[in-house]
Amino acid sequence: MYYLFRFLSFWPLRLLHALGGLLGWLVWSVSLNYRTRFRANVAQAGLPFALARPAIAEAGRFVAELPKLWFRPASQSSLTDVCVQGQQHVEQAFAGGKGVIFFGPHCGSFELGPQALAELYGPITAIYRPARKPWLAKLEAIARDRAQLTVVPASLSGIRLMHKTLKANRAVALLTDQVPPLGMGVWAPFFGQAAYTMTLAARLALQSGAVLLPVSCERRPKGQGFVLKVWPAVGLPESADKSDMLDAVTRINQAIEAIVLSQPDQYLWGYARYKTPRKETV
Known part of the structure; x- marks a missing residue:
């Protein structure tokens, strides 16, 4: 699989997206x-199926573009085909001196997002849950670790590093719409x-005072690049008790x-967002 991904990384993005659409x-x-x-999640969001229908092909395009993103040469900028919006929100956040927590959903090119953010505002520490298949987990670790981007597994040591990063007025990144293991989340409306929702981003923000900034990375049609958008900061309660x-x-x-409602054609509606969390220790 490594060599297949390597081979595909030389293909033009437009061709990869065409292949991905068929895969989807x-x-x-x-x-x-x-x-x-897919249909149940769209209905739960109160959307007509027609608005989400393009996301069938977009899910395949996400997979197809991974070789291009993972094997991008270190000397090549990730921002070449990226239009950036909302940078003023980041500047305001860093001015507070408490660090920044970038977070987003499984929407658009959420693999490119951390790479682009790291190049703009790095160094950035991103937390992820390694794939269960050994070959894919190894490939992820190699491809995601870049000069300004440090990826750490979802473990106690990874969380400690995120705290340390925020204390230094730097940034961390994570996907907050993935279902965490039992004991690492709360049931909150979505x-x-x-939906069982991770508390990590909220705990990091409440304990460190870091600013929470939503981020989306929308895929443009016909391989014409991406739009990286930083949304206004999310305000949180001042304490960290259970109700807050x-x-x-x-x-x-x-x-x-x-974010999802702004681009329903690119959300991974097939993700089991409302599933019962698995038991796992960190």
């Missing part, structure tokens, strides 16, 4: 569970339904909802 529809056609979950934690997580979910 292939998965849709063969998986009843995927189609059912499009009107309770739920409030904080709910506000983060609301920011994610706003």
Whole structure:
């Protein structure tokens, strides 16, 4: 698989996206569970299916563009095909001297987002959960670790490093709409339904005073690049007791909802967002 990814990394982005679109529809056609979950999540968000239908192909395009993003030469800028919006929010956040927490959903090119942010505002520490397949986990670790981007696994040591990073008035990045293991989240509303939601971003912000900034990285049509947008900061309660934690997580979910509603054609609607969390120790 390594050599296949390496080979595909030389393809033009437009061709990769064309291939990915076909891949997305292939998965849709063969998986009843995927189609059912996709439609249920769209309905839960209160959207007509027609608005989300393009996301079937976009899911495939996300996978197809990974070789290009993961094997990009260190000397090549990730910002070549990226239009950046909302930089004033980042400047205001860093001015507070408490660090910045970039967060976003499984929407658009969420793999490119941290690379671009690291080049603009690095060094950045990003936390992720390694893939279960050994070959993919190894490939992820190699491809994601770049000069201004440090990727750490979702472990106690990784969380400690994120605290240290924020204390130094630097930035961290994470996806907040992925279901965490049992004990690492709370049940909070997401499009009107309770979803087990990670508390990590809220805890980091409440304990460090860092600013929470939502981020999206929208894929333009026909391989014409991407739009990286930094949204206004999310305000949180001042304390970190149990009730305020739920409030904080709910506000983060609301920011994610706003991003999804702005680009429903690029959200991973097939993700099992409302599933029961698995048991796991960190």
